[in-house]
Amino acid sequence: MSKTQKELAFLRDLYIETDWTERFTNLFDDNFKFTKEEKVLYVNAGTGSHALALRKKLKEKVELFAASETKELLKLAQAKADAVKADVQFSTDFPKGKFDAVLADASLVKPTDLKDFLTRIVESSERQVVFCLPTAGSFGDIFSFLWETFLNLDLLEHGAEVERLLTEIPTSSKVEEIAENLNLINVEAITKSEFFEYSTGEEFINAPLFADFLFPVWLDFLNQTERNKVVKNLAKIIDDECQELSFRVTVKATLVVGEKTNES
Numbered sequence: 001m002s003k004t005q006k007e008l009a010f011l012r013d014l015y016i017e018t019d020w021t022e023r024f025t026n027l028f029d030d031n032f033k034f035t036k037e038e039k040v041l042y043v044n045a046g047t048g049s050h051a052l053a054l055r056k057k058l059k060e061k062v063e064l065f066a067a068s069e070t071k072e073l074l075k076l077a078q079a080k081a082d083a084v085k086a087d088v089q090f091s092t093d094f095p096k097g098k099f100d101a102v103l104a105d106a107s108l109v110k111p112t113d114l115k116d117f118l119t120r121i122v123e124s125s126e127r128q129v130v131f132c133l134p135t136a137g138s139f140g141d142i143f144s145f146l147w148e149t150f151l152n153l154d155l156l157e158h159g160a161e162v163e164r165l166l167t168e169i170p171t172s173s174k175v176e177e178i179a180e181n182l183n184l185i186n187v188e189a190i191t192k193s194e195f196f197e198y199s200t201g202e203e204f205i206n207a208p209l210f211a212d213f214l215f216p217v218w219l220d221f222l223n224q225t226e227r228n229k230v231v232k233n234l235a236k237i238i239d240d241e242c243q244e245l246s247f248r249v250t251v252k253a254t255l256v257v258g259e260k261t262n263e264s
Contacts, residue, residue: 003212009072013047015208023194024107024132025050027255031190032130034058034101041095042066043104043121048077048090050105055086065089065099094124101128107253108213109133111168115178122182122260129184129258135191136171137252142234145241146218149233153226161221172254184258196249201235204247 003011028050034040038061045051045066055064066088068074077090089095102125109117114133122129143166150156170178172189179187198204205211211231219227238247 002216005070005072008212009047009070009076011208011212012073013049013076016213017046017049019196020209021046021050021105021107023251023253024105024255025053027190027192027253028103028130028132031255032257034062037062037100037128039063039097039099039101040065041099041102041121041124043094043102043124044069044106044109045073045077045090046105047073048080048088051077051088051090052080052084052086054103055088060087063089065091065095067094068092094120098126099124100126101130104129104131106131106133110217111170114170114175118178119182122179122184125260127260129179129260130255132253132255133175134169135175135189135252135254136169137193137250138169139249139251140166141247142249145234145237146230148237149230152233152237153229155222155226155230158221165218172252172256175254175256179256179258183261185261187256187258189254189256191252191254194251194253196251198238198247198249201238201242201247204238204249205231205235 040058040062042051042054042064045068048066048068051064051066058064064087066077068077068090071092074090074092081088081090102121104121106114106117118131121131143162147159147162150158150162172191176187176189198207215231219230222230
């Protein structure tokens with residue numbers, strides 16, 4: 001059964017931002033340093049955990065704006081900010097005006113929406129653009145087992161969809177190319193392999209990251225009955241293949257940094 005936006009917001013706060021999102025924000029924290037920024041925009045701030053952490057690091061005079069994806073996420077983010085009296089201006093819309101730096105979490109943005117998403121954040125920046133996302137090499141084992149699942153369930157008419165899932169995740173060089181085509185210069189991509197371990201197939205398919213955030217997107221071409229069968233069979237295949245070993249999901253977490261040209 002699909003979750004409400006309120007339920008998804010709580011799951012995002014409890015399970016996604018404390019593990020999935022943190023893998024990407026740690027990459028940001030380790031590789032990006034603020035300099036003379038006076039206005040900063042954080043796009044896809046979720047429930048605000050990383051934006052609030054950045055607020056502590058930024059100088060007091062720096063204005064920090066943060067856009068959450070839904071009203072339900074915004075409520076949680078604002079409640080956190082109010083609890084610690086943090087000066088972060090949360091909203092669900094892109095604030096008007098230009099910013100010295102725009103940071104964006106694209107880790108849950110559909111690959112097909114990536115170019116439009118990046119266009120929007122680049123347009124909001126006067127100088128720095130920084131974003132993170134998974135790149136090619138991510139989820140490979142899952143997609144391989146999905147193909148086997150479709151074969152087992154006589155659903156090979158959807159085989160092209162599995163291939164699409166694999167090929168539409170951009171390489172880091174492709175992401176750099178997109179950024180450069182949006183008139184960013186000095187573009188640099190930094191990639192780190194991250195691993196998510198699951199002791200059984202059942203644990204994997206029930207993990208909120210997959211059950212509530214990724215599977216609904218990946219398997220949107222199936223009806224609910226087909227989706228349930230696919231996910232259940234996927235867990236069985238994982239257990240058969242891994243036996244006593246844990247199932248490891250590899251994600252290529254990538255941070256991309258670029259600067260606006262004077263002509264942009």
